[in-house]
Amino acid sequence: MPNRKKVERIWRKRQKPEKIKIEFQHAAKMNNLETMEKLLRKNVNINAVNTLRRTALHFAVAGNHISTVDFLLHHKARVDIADKHGLMAIHLAAWSGNLDIMRTLVKAGADQKATDQEGMNVLHFAALNNNVDIVDYLLQELQLKDLNKPNEKGKRAFLLAAEKGHVEMIYSLISLKLFTSEKDKEGNTAVHLAAKNGHDEVLEVLLNQWEEINELNQVQSGENVTGSWYAFQIRAEGFNGTLLYYLNAIVNEIVLVFQFICFSLQQNSPLHLAVLNNHLPIVISLLDANHDINALNQKQQTPLHVAADLGNVELVELLLKAGCDLKIADKQGKTALAVASRSNHALIVDMIIKAERHYTLKQEHLENRVDAPDFILSFKQDHSAQTKQIRSCLWNLAYNQLRPQEWKKLALFWKFTEEQIKAIEEQWTGNEIYKEHGHRMLLIWLHGILLAHQNPVKHIYEDLVHVGFQQVAGKLLFNVQDKAMCRRCSISAVL
Numbered sequence: 001m002p003n004r005k006k007v008e009r010i011w012r013k014r015q016k017p018e019k020i021k022i023e024f025q026h027a028a029k030m031n032n033l034e035t036m037e038k039l040l041r042k043n044v045n046i047n048a049v050n051t052l053r054r055t056a057l058h059f060a061v062a063g064n065h066i067s068t069v070d071f072l073l074h075h076k077a078r079v080d081i082a083d084k085h086g087l088m089a090i091h092l093a094a095w096s097g098n099l100d101i102m103r104t105l106v107k108a109g110a111d112q113k114a115t116d117q118e119g120m121n122v123l124h125f126a127a128l129n130n131n132v133d134i135v136d137y138l139l140q141e142l143q144l145k146d147l148n149k150p151n152e153k154g155k156r157a158f159l160l161a162a163e164k165g166h167v168e169m170i171y172s173l174i175s176l177k178l179f180t181s182e183k184d185k186e187g188n189t190a191v192h193l194a195a196k197n198g199h200d201e202v203l204e205v206l207l208n209q210w211e212e213i214n215e216l217n218q219v220q221s222g223e224n225v226t227g228s229w230y231a232f233q234i235r236a237e238g239f240n241g242t243l244l245y246y247l248n249a250i251v252n253e254i255v256l257v258f259q260f261i262c263f264s265l266q267q268n269s270p271l272h273l274a275v276l277n278n279h280l281p282i283v284i285s286l287l288d289a290n291h292d293i294n295a296l297n298q299k300q301q302t303p304l305h306v307a308a309d310l311g312n313v314e315l316v317e318l319l320l321k322a323g324c325d326l327k328i329a330d331k332q333g334k335t336a337l338a339v340a341s342r343s344n345h346a347l348i349v350d351m352i353i354k355a356e357r358h359y360t361l362k363q364e365h366l367e368n369r370v371d372a373p374d375f376i377l378s379f380k381q382d383h384s385a386q387t388k389q390i391r392s393c394l395w396n397l398a399y400n401q402l403r404p405q406e407w408k409k410l411a412l413f414w415k416f417t418e419e420q421i422k423a424i425e426e427q428w429t430g431n432e433i434y435k436e437h438g439h440r441m442l443l444i445w446l447h448g449i450l451l452a453h454q455n456p457v458k459h460i461y462e463d464l465v466h467v468g469f470q471q472v473a474g475k476l477l478f479n480v481q482d483k484a485m486c487r488r489c490s491i492s493a494v495l
Contacts, residue, residue, distance in 0.1 A: 021048040028056035028072065031065040046077050053083045061092040066100050079110040086116035094122035094138075097131030112144060119151035127157035127173070130166035139176050148178055154185035162190035162206065165199030170206070179209055187267045195270035195286065198279040203270070207289040269295035271303045275315050283318055293324045300330045301339075308340035308348050313380065316348050320355040320379050341423035350440055351379040353420045354447045361448065382447065390456050393476060394446060397460075398439035401472045407438030413467050414445050 024044045027035040036056075040046070047055055057077045060068035073079070082088050090110040093102040102122075106112060115121045123144070126134035135157070138144045150156050158180050161169035173179065183189050188196070194203040271291050274282035283303075287293065294302050304324045307315040329335050337356070340348035358379075382391065398407065411421055424437050449456045464473035 017045070020044045022050070024048070025050060025054075025056045025059055028065070028068050029059040029063055031060070031063060031068050033067060033071055036068070036071065040075065046072065046075055047081060049081070049083075052085075053081070054087075055081050055089075057081070057089045058083060058087075058092060061089045061098075061101055061105070062096060064096050064098045064101065066098065066104070069101055069104055073104065073108050079105055079108050080114075082114075082116070086118075088114050088116075090114060090122055091116060091120070091125050094125035094131065094134050095129050097126070097129060097134055099133050099137060102134055102137060106142070112138070112142065113147065115151075118153070119149075121147050121149070121151075123147035123157045124151055124155075124160060127161045127166070127169050128164060130161070130164070130169045132168050132172045135169070135172055135176070139178075150184070154183070156180055156182070159184055159188070159190050159193060162199070162202055163193040163197060165194065165197060165202050167201045167205060170202055174205075174209055189270075191270045192268070192273055195279065195282050196273040196277060198274075198277060198282055200279070200281040200285050203282055203285050204289075207285070207291075268297045269303070271295060272297050272301075272306055275303045275306045275310075275312070275319075278310075278312060278315070280314060280318070283315060287318065287322050293319065293322055294328060296328075300328075302328050302336065304336040305330055305334075305339050308336040308345065308352065309343055311340075311343060311345040311348055313347055313351070316351055317378065317380055320351060321377055323359070326352060326356050326359070335419070337419060337423050341426040344427055346427055346440070347381065349423045349426070350381075350444055353416075353423065353444050354379045356417075356420065357415075357444065357448050358451055361452065377451075379447070382443070387446070387450070390446065391443065393457075394442040394460075395439055397472070397476055398442055399435045401475060402435075402438050402469075404434045406469070407434065407441050409467055410438075410445075410463065410469075411441050413463060416441065416444075 020039055020042055021044060024036060024039045024046075025048075027033075027039065049055055055077065057069065057072050057079065058081075060072055079089055088110070090102070090105045090112065091114070093105055113121060120128075123135065123138055125131075126138065138147060148156055155163070156178070158170070158173050158178050161173060181189055183192075191203065191206050194200075194206055268276070269292065271283065271286045271293065272295065274286060296302060297306075299305075302324060304316065304319045304326070305328075307319060326336060330339070334342070337349065337352045340352060358377075402410075408421060411424075421441075424440055427433070427436075446456055449459055461473050461476060464470070464476065
């Protein structure tokens with residue numbers, strides 16, 4: 001028994017400093033100066049670390065307790081202790097955004113250029129948490145321009161701000177001339193990161209800024225490189241260098257422009273990322289900014305390929321209405337239509353065929369009222385009341401009157417391509433599926449007729465007769481009870 005008591009005393013004696021240390025760090029976390037004073041009288045180690053190698057100063061800074069920070073520094077707390085992840089007190093001050101604490105740590109000799117294990121310095125942490133005052137202090141008051149370095153992932157402060165959607169920080173960094181179009185190690189620019197994470201406000205700022213600096217839209221359309229030349233002139237005015245210097249500067253500026261233009265050939269463009277992540281407002285912003293709607297990723301897929309594969313009706317509608325190129329094939333030789341067909345997205349298939357036929361007719365100048373002021377272009381399914389009767393007639397035609405293969409005869413007469421017919425046929429659920437195929441084809445045809453503001457009843461009757469379906473044509477007319485409504489729908493229907 002005496003031996004046991006002795007062991008317990010020794011154990012308690014050894015545990016006492018650990019307990020005091022924990023209490024001291026907790027007091028720092030809670031801004032309890034009175035408790036800290038008492039524990040100091042018990043010879044607590046002010047720089048003791050916990051399991052994560054964090055000191056009381058770490059907790060005080062993280063909690064924004066300026067009085068506790070002053071207390072610890074007055075009692076000789078070290079400011080250069082890094083935790084398990086390389087995080088120092090000055091990093092936490094930049095993250096929390098407390099300018100008073102930041103000034104205090106700098107005055108106490110904290111390493112202003114210290115980085116953690118991920119290469120993050122105080123500028124990175126301030127940008128990451130949108131602490132504009134800290135950034136201004138570091139770059140304008142302390143003049144620490146060399147903090148603007150990429151971290152281990154290749155991200156500078158500007159890219160981190162874009163990734164997090166911090167509009168204020170983006171504006172601040174732009175005013176400090178820290179705007180950059182460079183990529184991180186994953187090939188993402190600030191525009192990529194904003195688009196990928198759905199930050200439409202940041203994206204709008206970035207697109208405007210890029211247009212101001214490099215006139216990207218003009219360069220993409222092959223018009224000129226005026227913006228790049230203008231940026232070069234501004235820089236050159238402050239130098240009296242040699243002709244060689246100026247020539248090199250011009251080349252470097254042009255290279256920067258074309259690197260940005262060509263990134264879409266190497267990986268997903270911002271528009272691809274916005275489509276992949278279903279960020280509809282971002283897609284709209286990019287299209288409004290004349291972003292390359294036909295940009296290709298590594299698989300040589302356009303954003304329409306991606307949207308079609310996902311079966312996203314709203315995004316496909318946006319891209320189709322914006323006039324994307326429907327003939328581009330990916331590395332597997334598949335157009336967006338083939339991709340939608342392979343993925344069994346029947347609605348998308350029909351929308352793309354409607355768009356193909358519409359733009360083909362538009363190029364051939366066969367329609368005459370498509371651009372009417374009250375006309376709203378759409379490639380979605382038509383559920384309007386104006387076209388209800390003619391759609392009912394076409395349903396009856398497909399399901400009750402046309403026999404197998406007869407819908408294809410009509411399709412060929414109406415100049416449906418082999419690829420379009422194949423795409424409609426892709427979905428197979430049995431021998432009666434031809435009825436659904438025929439019905440879809442008829443609705444696609446109707447879409448084109450209404451776009452051209454033509455009378456669908458007149459056309460379907462005449463065309464049925466022309467291909468040899470006189471009896472079917474007669475039944476169709478018999479079933480149309482109100483031909484006047486069908487004539488009106490051909491004029492006023494909004495698809």
